Amino acid sequence: MIAKKAAHLDFDALREEVERLETALQGAEQGVWDHDLASGTVRYSATWKTLRGYMPDDDVDIVAGPWIDRVHPDDRKRIDETTMRQNTGELQVNSFEYRERHRDGHWIWILSRGRPIAWLPDGRVARILGTDTDISSLKETELALAEEKERLLVTLRSIGEGLVCLDSGGLITSFNQSAAELTGWSADDAVGRNLSEVLDLRSAADIPIAHSVVTHARALENGSTFWKEAEVVQRDGSRRRAHCSISPVMIRGLLTGFVAVIRDTTDEHEYKARLHHAATHDPLTGLPNRIFFEAAIDQAVTAARLEGRGHTLCMLDLDHFKMVNDGAGHAAGDKVLQGISQSLVECCGTGNIVARLGGDEFGLLLADTDGRAAYDFCDIITKSIGEHAFQFGHSVFRVGVSVGTKFITGDETSASKLMSLADEACYRAKAAGRDDGHRPIRQPRVQFNRMRSCPLSLRTTRSHRTLPALRISL
Template sequence: MVTPSAKPQDVFAADALHSAQTFMRLLDAAPLGMLVSTLDGMVVYANPAFSDLLGHRPEPGHVFQFADLVSDETNTTTRLHFERLLRGEVSVSRGEHQLRHADGYPVWAMVGATILPADGDTPPLILVQMNSIELQKRAEEALAASESRWNFALESARQGVWDHDIRTDTMFYSRMWRLMRGIPADEAVDGDQAKWLERVHPDDRPRLMANVHRQDRGDSDYDSLEYRERTRDGDYIWILSRGRPVEWDAQGTPIRTIGTDTDITHLKLMEQELAAEKERLRITLEAVADGMISTDLDGRIIFMNPAAEILTGSNAATTVGQTASDVFRLRSERGEEKLPCPVRTCLAQSTQIRIDDDSVLCALDGPRRDIRATASPVFDAAGTLTGAVLVFQDVTQSRALQRQLAHSASHDDLTGLPNRASFERALSAAIVSARHGPREHSLVYLDLDRFKPVNDTAGHAAGDALLKQVAQTIRGVCRSHDLAARIGGDEFAIVLEDCSIAHGREVADKIVRAIGALAFSWAGRDYSIGASAGVTIIGAQPASPLGFMGEADAACYAAKAQGRGCVVAYPEMAAS
């Protein structure tokens, strides 16, 4: 685990958790019954007010659907309302529905629903709010028998009542309607529409003027209107105005509409806070430099942030719905081998999958980037796997630096050949392979002849240039899998894998002759150098107490004693 300062995705995770906690606190505190369900109607959350309303108290592991709450009498109407919402014909569905109490009896409720779009690792959900209208229903049923009882019931439910006589264009307002707006109960109210519109928030007037007549004529899509109205103290409250025609003339034209107003300011404040939280989350995701992709249980993309679009070379608008493996295409750093998508592995194993090395992301628009990625499973409150989130970073520059540092640590800065440390590792590996298997290798120790005069006469710059030329010559004679290293000032050593002593001597002789044939000029002057080499065989055990390196060094010393510019094999030297 890394610190938040080093991992921006941890900052995102903390913000997401805080947002979720805030969301849950708001829903838990809501005075209206609140449900959150999946698009297929499976309830994933219910607040305390819902339990108080219908008597259902969901327990962990207990799953039920919204359809289970609807009474048989209004099942068809309720289903049609929600189908229109799911088809996108309306953004908000509101209507009166008869629900089933846990004890079996029906409960009338005003039910409002809206779709919460997919956000981050959360799929689209339906937010349902419900408010008991049992008192209102009972009052409506008793209206003909007792006007006073009807008014009392509505006031008990804190519903402000209005009655619009379309024929005379006059309005009746109940006492609660007045109190809601801070108007004294005994004060007469001018029902003129212009007077009412003066109290309506200027931003809401055009919408109301366009739709209020539809409410009067009984249009079911506009039986509920929301708007802001100024109270006597100068503040604005949100009003949910529900109404429908109750009288018609002989031609079927509505002539009287009755409705109720409800103060929904607290609900609107909640919506605003949730919207602000969602916006903060959106800004956070867009600001994160790491690529982030969220998928569903099938590995299909439901969210992609701008950084992920850039790194994958794709567009979120067109890739949502595609599988993550279609967009997040990995190849091996050492070849073109296709690597499995970490999201698929994460979902299959229900565990976090990390990719740190040997991974290249092939963007759809062409570029290839070294990548580091983490795919983490996403579980719901019940512990059920619901999808995965993939976080990945472009580490091309850091890996290039790592390769550069690794190369510098194992290679000679001047010649580019492996250094003494690399040579010793290769020699140790060759010794182990010869000791545990029927393999033999050759070891060549080479020392330059007449190199010191070049340094003393032409200077170190000339000596460096000559050493580079010698290194290229040695490398050109050796096979690709042989290791030729510079182990000292003008000393070189070569490990020839799976090479007999006879063949090793031939290779050493070629190197010595190639170095002796070098034409090196510096500042208008020609220099001639040579080389002496000693060769020994790397077998199960050294031929002498000198060890393999000591044997090759001794053979090289013998070559110099024989007049330089030649090769001596240790077995021959030891035999003589």
């Protein structure tokens, strides 16, 4: 009696355990299948059936035909081979994904897991128990992610900017074609290396800064970007200008890597340089124009005031130039202006500025010169221009030049005021008399305005010294 009662209790406990397992499987939407290889029968749980659109009481194999016939044709051969290995006991644990036709006709993805639970006396598998899970939504997400990844890869390959992905240690994990073209490194060679090995960024002082760029980016908050204008030294040693930005990749508050974008700005810088040159230089002679010259004078005034350096401003106006234009035409006049420009540049050498201010007016800015040195310098210039003969057809022309100067002390208020004073001196020199444009100029005319040292007589200097450089930026 006691034995029967104990057996009854064990049976009740077992039934409760089975019910709990079935409830758990149903809650997890796990369909259970039980394949008895000895009898060739397969039992399916209610959840297994409802996953496929059938009623819990349906005999699916009768209603829909054999299971293998419902497997997607593209998966059937692979599944056949897998289940055969499972049924022979070769696979102790089996897990595979496949597509199966739902009752309403569409395809669902199934993750099937199974393992043998009983064997025949000869060692063959007698029974296999397993579960099926509908992973269709997971597969749709996986497919969407794969498509998005492919789109991103195509985009990264196609964009003009170099894109480099790094891990948290600064090692390159991805390197697109534009980055390869900008650095001279192939993706195969670059991946796995430290960024500073591949991307040789240089500051304006030619100091390598790739490592510091990553260091700065590591300290940024999520969503921030560190950027830098720099030069990229390519693998063959050539250089390109670039704008480099790098951002940390933060996931759940943890640094997982960096993304660097390098945009080649060489053409942009060259274009801006051409625009700047066009805006600040005379197109006929290539000399700096009035805009450049006035800015240079302002900087010379500042240098004189802060550093005690004296500079000299000279305004030049050609004599008899109108005879060239009237006698031989404007093309001839242009040639004369170009020749005089070249002569002025040769006379002035480096460190001084020669500018064409318009028409037949020129300006000189002589660095670190006092009155005597400037006077001697003007002697060289006037003689050089006066000794040039310009021939057009059967006509030979000579032009002269009048020069007005102003010493820059640092007390001046503006470039325009200085130029006005030098212009007044130039007009006085011109008013002193013009020589015949067909003869060499015998005596240069130089007029000083408010010089510290004003000579009373002209001293001719046949050779000139090299003057110290006046650094001018614009």
